[in-house]
Amino acid sequence: MGSESVKVVVRYRPLNDKEKALGSKMALTMDPQRCQCFIKKPASADEPPKQFTFDGTYFTDQTTERIYNESAYPLVEGVTEGYNGTIFAYGQTGSGKSFTMQGVSEPPAQRGVIPRAFEHIFESIQCAENTKFLVRASYLEIYNEEIRDLLGNDTKQRLELKEHPEPGVYARDLSMHTVHSVAECETVMERGWRNRAVACTLMNKDSSRSHSIFSIHLEMCRTDAAGQDHLRAGKLNLVDPAGSERQSKTGATGERLREATKINLSLSALADGRSKYVPYRDSKLTRLPQDSLGGNTRTLMAACLSPADSNYEESLSTLRYANRAKSIRNRPRINEDPKDALLREYQEEIKKLRALVASAAALPSEVSRSSADGEKEKIQKDYEERLARLRADFSAERESKAKLQEDIAALRSSYDSKLSALEKVTSSRGRSAPTNGFRGWSRRWSAASGPATKNSGRGGRRPIRGKLGSSKLLSVHDSVQEEVRAKGQMLLKVQGKLKAAKLEIRDLQTEFEEERKDYLAATATTAARSA
Template sequence: MDIASAAAIVNSINKLENKGKETVKVVVRCRPLFGKEIVEGRQSIVTMDLAAAVVSIKCPDSDQLKNFTFDSVYDENTVQRQFYDESGYPLVESIFEGYNGTIFAYGQTGCGKTHTMQGKDSPPELRGVIPHAFDHVFDNINADTEKEYMVRATYLEIYNEDIRDLLSDDSNKQKLELKESGDGGVYVKDLTEVVVRDVVSINKVMARGFKNRTVGATLMNEGSSRSHSIFTIVVEVSEKVNGEDRFRAGKEGCKINLSLSALGNVISALVDGKGKHIPYRDSKLTRLLQDSLGGNTKTVMVAAISPADYNFEETLSTLRYANRAKNIKNKPTVNEDPKDAKLREYKAEIELLKQMLAQQKGRLVEVHLELEDLTTSTYVAPRQTQRQGHLLADKVTTQLSLIES
């Protein structure tokens, strides 16, 4: 085998392995300077080219610029609705096609993660990704009268490797265990699930959980930099066929994990590759989001950064991790009923057989034409024509046998 042939084979294998894969979408959002920072004379060291999606950070000591390119970048003038429409809307829309979706914010304390993800109820212009996602989900559900939907919500917090159920009134249920499911995933045992029927009810669930989180942080002096929260929506879609409900979303449903998180070690290991161990088990957070990084989920990472000069090291670190996360590949798969999956496989197999049959019929026509040319030609010796005729007759018989089989 020559080098060119070997290279072609390797290229084909790589294409096969990467089929259906997509990289994590990474966007950067920079907060404005705080009033206190302006009073103190702090300087902004971050500039953005929104059209080119480039972030530039200037070293305060040397004025040296470092440039990073991402899927999208948003400066301090970005409003909440614009951010959701461009970076959240496509992800949430995909869950109605049967995919799992995750959007998480990454960055140091005080960079606007909570503002981006949750925002404030009033005025409405300050609402973040999560409440906009609520509106989006129920707008789609209310517009679809041909299907039945069930929406469930969970809300948990991770602090010092303890998982707390923010929707439980039982104090004994606040520290939960992480378990492995039969399909290789993970779940939180005994985590409260609340069925929600509209935007009002899901907003109440969010407020209830957030209140529990806020009280805990006040009484126990838990800073936001050490605490992470995950709000999950499970959307199940059913269609009645012959009286039977078939849930397209499958057993686990379609999930939108809306999280505030720090995942540097996992990002590094995934990008480094080379068979390196991925430290998902190093923390509860990374285990819960294992499918979101290198798994079967459509994922958006929001890197939240500060423009202040005294945050240079932290901002640069966030940008570097975000830049590496662009290379993480997921393989999103549609959740569907096993019967639907088998039916889809059969349809694909039938289509392939039809293509093979068409090719065989085309070849049969060519053989008949060759035979006619030989029998009508006056320039071919009779014996040669006879021998070739027998050969072609054999070929015709073979082609017919293939078609019949």
């Protein structure tokens, strides 16, 4: 099939008790019919609200069940057909990301996207005919740009990223766990959740300071009427990133400061759509699931917002990132007959074992038990050697020569690109002056809209009389006045857009300066630690 854009929906929660105690007001409004979101800057009566349009907008009284049915259901259904899919939440700490992804058990309508996806997949498996399934799960964490296996024997062990032409980017030695039911999926996820890096911040006492990716790997073998097997493989990534707010909002210092800078670097790379290019290598959060951002995957981004005016800057930043993410285009396709499908290996192994059993049953009855045992050992040894060679070849094939760029190089590249973009915006601002053209146009129309004249013969000019009736003069006058009014209204609209653009440039300059200070502070902290 052709390309499709990343699907983006936004959701904002009610004001919480802390925000009510601070006397915060609602800064967000939505138009669900047009899927538009408006954010109003506090204490700024003359500044118009900023407007954004998405694939779906959900406010306080709309449930997670509705979000899943309208936005996530088609994506998960595609995974059961052999497509890859990714669902991830985005937003500041405490905006409702975990509530959207994990949910609560009561009321049932607010159960999260993840448990609903589990149920959806296993219901599809139960309804499938003439099809065998293998379902495996993995769970990893990206903490300070280091990858850990949350389900491994040693959760503190650092995993390396590798790249291969077929499976793409993957975490080497990441453990896979076979699951047979929704309950087993939930048990596996709960075990990994307890191993996540959690630290208290000013935004949320249970704030997760890491990104996590829970993946469901689905392999299907369908047998057609002719008895031929057809293999397909789908994968569902469920991403729960850390908060996107700046350090000044979290009160981060020391190690927390270093974490927060890494988080913002990852999330900035994740949704940076200035040139419709995603800088994957800037961050492991973008490099690991890079197929989700411009590759062979259907992707859904759920941007979560706090409606409080005290969180205006964070909410505006989230809306901007979400708006940029819409420009990323993927090319999803069905993964048919994958070369490294584990289900195929299992089927071949079953065939070999059946052949061994058949050959053992065909041995003459007069063959002694000792010779039969020796033959079995020989067959078993040969089988194990061949299996070991296959596994070694498979591991060697997955190795890649791709190397990670150094963190400082990625940080410097990100800083230079943002500085360059800001200089371009500033220079273009100095060059644009559309109002001068409109003033000249206004003067020309003022002259043109005056009464028609001709030479009087004495060097002067006098109004034309007699050739045009009064009614025709009035109609000409009315049409000119109407056109002047229409042009005037157009001028007001252009001036309003110009004002909004100037405000946007000012906001972007302020945001850039804040991020620049954060990066410089983190760099200084890292240098001091290494010294």
